Amino acid sequence: MSETLPVAAFWILALASLGGAVAMMATRNVVHAAFWLLEVMLATAGIYLLLSAEFLALVQVLVYAGAVAVLTLFTVMLTLRRREDAVREFPVAWGSMAIASLFTGGILLVLARFRPALAQVPETIPGVEAFGEQMFTTWALPFELASIVLLAALVGAVWWTGGEDL
């Protein structure tokens, strides 16, 4: 009971995220692809939660599944004038497929050859409180820099869209 339930949850979430990624690449409609991306993000949040990284799961749901997915859909709706534009035929890119297969094969080969030690989940998992302490002391500067990055994105978007005149 204590082992099978998390393992089952992991397999469900892993298959959901991989299957969603495959479906995202396979669909020819850009809007459908955006929704599949949302599904992959939510499944990944579930995997984070399974690893007891609750804050990361929260960020994944609120920021990625919440905000970034909205941004993706906005971008699609901004750039496509007609419904028909969202559906694209795509030719099978054999060259890219070969390179991707070689890359995946290489990684699997290295993993099989060197067998890196699997990381163990620690006995006690630090909670959000410990995380906050670390973030606001050791990582105070990167935290403040993050606001500068967000500011740059916001100012850039306002400038790019022309503010008043548009």
Add this chain to the structure above:
Amino acid sequence: MQSPAFDHLVVGAFLLFGVVFVAVTVFASNLLSPKGKDEPNRLEPYECGVEPVGPPWVQFRVGYYVYALLFVVFDIETVFLYPWAVSFNKMGLFVLTEMTIFIAILAAGLAYAWKEGALRWR
């Protein structure tokens, strides 16, 4: 503080409730909706019961992108407020200044968007 296993069960219960709720709703609407190929409204998009006006596919104004980005920016700020609030009691004034600077920088961006008229609804 409950054990993580209990917390996960709560999350699982929420997930189950969500799936069952959607399944029941879709099944119920399938049960209640008119059937048959001749039904003229069968392929109409559902717009909260109101007659749909115009095509469902519209191109957004580029100005809306700023709203989406503002949402992303302040969403991230809200997420950071959570560990901040949890560790606030222990750290006190130091984290208060830190968060004030963080919010002030983001507020400057909001003020710029406001000044440029990007927030005016058109």
